[in-house]
Amino acid sequence: MRNAFADEITKLGAEDPRVVLLSGDIGNKMFDKFKTAAESRFYNCGVAEANMMGVAAGMALCGLRPVIYTITPFTTTRCFEQIRVDVCYHRAPVTIVGTGAGLSYAELGPTHHSCEDLALLRALPGMTVLAPCDEVEVRLALRAAIAHDGPVYMRIGKKGEPVIHQQPPDFRIGHAITIRQGENVCLISTGNIMAVVLSAADRLSERGISARVESFHTVKPLDRERLLELFERYPLIAVVEEHGRIGGLGSSIAEWLAEQEAPRARLLSFGTDDVFMHEVGSQEYARDKFGLTADNISTKVLARLHTMRH
Amino acid sequence: MSATTTYTKPDRAAQLDLPRLSSLARTLRARIIENSHKTQTPHLGSCLSCVDILVAAYFHVLRIDPAQPRDPLRDRFILSKGHGAPALFHVLAARGFYPESMLETYGQDGSVFAEHPPTPDHLPGIEAATGSLGHGLPMGLGMALSARIQGHPYRVFALLSDGECNEGSVWEAAMLAAAQRVDKLAVIVDFNKWQATGRSEQIMALSPLVEKWRAFGWNAQETDGHDIRALVQLLERVPDGSGKPVAIIAHTVKGKGVSFMEDDNNWHYRTPNAEELAAAKKELGVA
Numbered sequence: 001m002r003n004a005f006a007d008e009i010t011k012l013g014a015e016d017p018r019v020v021l022l023s024g025d026i027g028n029k030m031f032d033k034f035k036t037a038a039e040s041r042f043y044n045c046g047v048a049e050a051n052m053m054g055v056a057a058g059m060a061l062c063g064l065r066p067v068i069y070t071i072t073p074f075t076t077t078r079c080f081e082q083i084r085v086d087v088c089y090h091r092a093p094v095t096i097v098g099t100g101a102g103l104s105y106a107e108l109g110p111t112h113h114s115c116e117d118l119a120l121l122r123a124l125p126g127m128t129v130l131a132p133c134d135e136v137e138v139r140l141a142l143r144a145a146i147a148h149d150g151p152v153y154m155r156i157g158k159k160g161e162p163v164i165h166q167q168p169p170d171f172r173i174g175h176a177i178t179i180r181q182g183e184n185v186c187l188i189s190t191g192n193i194m195a196v197v198l199s200a201a202d203r204l205s206e207r208g209i210s211a212r213v214e215s216f217h218t219v220k221p222l223d224r225e226r227l228l229e230l231f232e233r234y235p236l237i238a239v240v241e242e243h244g245r246i247g248g249l250g251s252s253i254a255e256w257l258a259e260q261e262a263p264r265a266r267l268l269s270f271g272t273d274d275v276f277m278h279e280v281g282s283q284e285y286a287r288d289k290f291g292l293t294a295d296n297i298s299t300k301v302l303a304r305l306h307t308m309r310h
Numbered sequence: 311m312s313a314t315t316t317y318t319k320p321d322r323a324a325q326l327d328l329p330r331l332s333s334l335a336r337t338l339r340a341r342i343i344e345n346s347h348k349t350q351t352p353h354l355g356s357c358l359s360c361v362d363i364l365v366a367a368y369f370h371v372l373r374i375d376p377a378q379p380r381d382p383l384r385d386r387f388i389l390s391k392g393h394g395a396p397a398l399f400h401v402l403a404a405r406g407f408y409p410e411s412m413l414e415t416y417g418q419d420g421s422v423f424a425e426h427p428p429t430p431d432h433l434p435g436i437e438a439a440t441g442s443l444g445h446g447l448p449m450g451l452g453m454a455l456s457a458r459i460q461g462h463p464y465r466v467f468a469l470l471s472d473g474e475c476n477e478g479s480v481w482e483a484a485m486l487a488a489a490q491r492v493d494k495l496a497v498i499v500d501f502n503k504w505q506a507t508g509r510s511e512q513i514m515a516l517s518p519l520v521e522k523w524r525a526f527g528w529n530a531q532e533t534d535g536h537d538i539r540a541l542v543q544l545l546e547r548v549p550d551g552s553g554k555p556v557a558i559i560a561h562t563v564k565g566k567g568v569s570f571m572e573d574d575n576n577w578h579y580r581t582p583n584a585e586e587l588a589a590a591k592k593e594l595g596v597a
Binding site for chain 2: 046051
């Protein structure tokens with residue numbers, strides 16, 4: 001995903017003289033092409049994210065379209081007040097990109113994990129929150145973010161994620177994309193865990209359950225229209241995200257659901273637990289620890305469908 | 311694209327109408343004290359210490375046109391010490407950004423005048439909504455870098471308090487500005503030697519403040535922050551040809567202008583009663 005980001009921001013930098021790229025001393029060589037094409041619009045702001053966020057807001061207030069890039073915790077929790085005051089309060093069109101979403105950097109330890117960013121960022125007034133599911137969505141989301149006249153937060157994975165979309169889909173902020181049609185249950189996902197969700201859908205299919213799969217690349221604003229359609233059509237909706245179950249997409253949908261007139265479909269939420277990981281391992285290991293596997297998701301969905309029938 | 315003004319560079323201090331500006335500073339101090347009395351607004355000492363700096367900037371140095379507050383080519387002035395907002399509100403009204411009668415809503419429910427500056431979308435003349443310290447300089451640096459990217463000649467000034475220099479983000483911005491040699495950016499520190507609860511030097515070991523800014527790569531100078539002529543001379547010299555950002559350490563007196571408020575930190579939170587207001591106005595020679 002991050003290579004797709006680097007490639008797309010280079011194109012955008014060449015197309016749009018308002019685009020400025022700010023990096024927090026990461027992405028060694030990744031942005032060489034951007035620098036060659038638009039040297040005066042690349043700033044390595046050092047290991048000083050609070051200042052970087054303020055600088056971006058100042059640029060946005062002068063008509064530029066700054067894009068900030070660094071590792072997710074450092075571009076969110078490290079400088080949260082600058083995002084709140086400098087960016088959101090001013091409605092400054094800054095695009096904040098966090099790489100290493102969720103457990104992408106599992107082996108680096110909890111300082112580099114990011115399982116609270118969706119919760120925090122979606123609480124900010126006027127903030128748009130995006131979590132594209134593959135490199136195709138990354139490119140489209142980045143274009144949509146820069147075209148958007150307000151602040152955008154976008155979390156992306158690292159490198160080597162499976163490509164989900166064979167053709168570029170119709171990407172609009174706030175409009176979910178149907179990845180796969182299905183009859184019996186619906187799996188909603190956001191961000192870099194989509195491949196696991198598709199595997200879970202495959203497992204369900206092997207057991208005779210046809211699962212629809214949706215990419216909610218926009219966590220905020222929530223696609224309420226699509227939710228209404230899904231919750232009317234399916235008896236069970238499972239939400240899967242590489243993020244804490246507190247405050248993420250699952251929570252957001254639960255908030256929406258609580259305000260709906262009964263009866264509606266049941267909601268099942270998969271995400272990380274309310275703990276820091278003290279046993280280090282690969283991203284797959286970390287996902288497994290939190291039950292974010294095709295096996296666990298399909299088993300739980302089957303069990304819930306079974307209970308609901310009896 | 312909005313209409314833009316071609317700003318003529320004001321002549322050097324020769325043209326400076328010092329008696330007029332000194333009288334204006336006294337009047338503004340009286341209005342700020344009156345406002346504090348009427349609306350029970352705190353931070354009076356902090357407002358009074360920066361009045362002369364604001365007058366020098368807004369009435370002589372800044373290339374601004376109150377009729378075109380969003381002109382892309384205007385100089386930017388950010389009150390990074392946002393708790394000085396009542397002073398700025400009166401200065402902007404006196405400069406013609408909005409009618410002085412608008413200030414009558416201050417302190418009322420639904421007013422745009424909070425105790426800190428609102429966003430530029432909500433009040434003409436404001437460049438950044440501040441109030442949480444350590445935000446104005448990074449935003450100002452972003453504006454100064456924009457001027458470079460867009461080929462605009464404008465300058466950016468950020469007024470900080472000495473207490474604000476506690477914030478790490480100030481020094482993050484200082485280092486990036488020096489690395490990028492942003493010479494159209496200036497910091498003015500309203501160095502009144504106090505912060506909310508005590509002497510700024512004792513709380514966070516600020517000194518040597520001038521040398522600190524120099525060590526961070528800025529061209530730093532110190533001056534009497536109540537000497538309008540000296541302030542004008544330093545502010546007009548931005549950019550000063552050194553290729554460095556400029557720091558002006560302005561020695562000020564908290565509560566300046568009223569003997570019983572000067573250098574008394576109780577006036578960080580206290581507001582004057584009717585007798586104190588009358589005494590202050592009498593001292594300032596303002597009816």
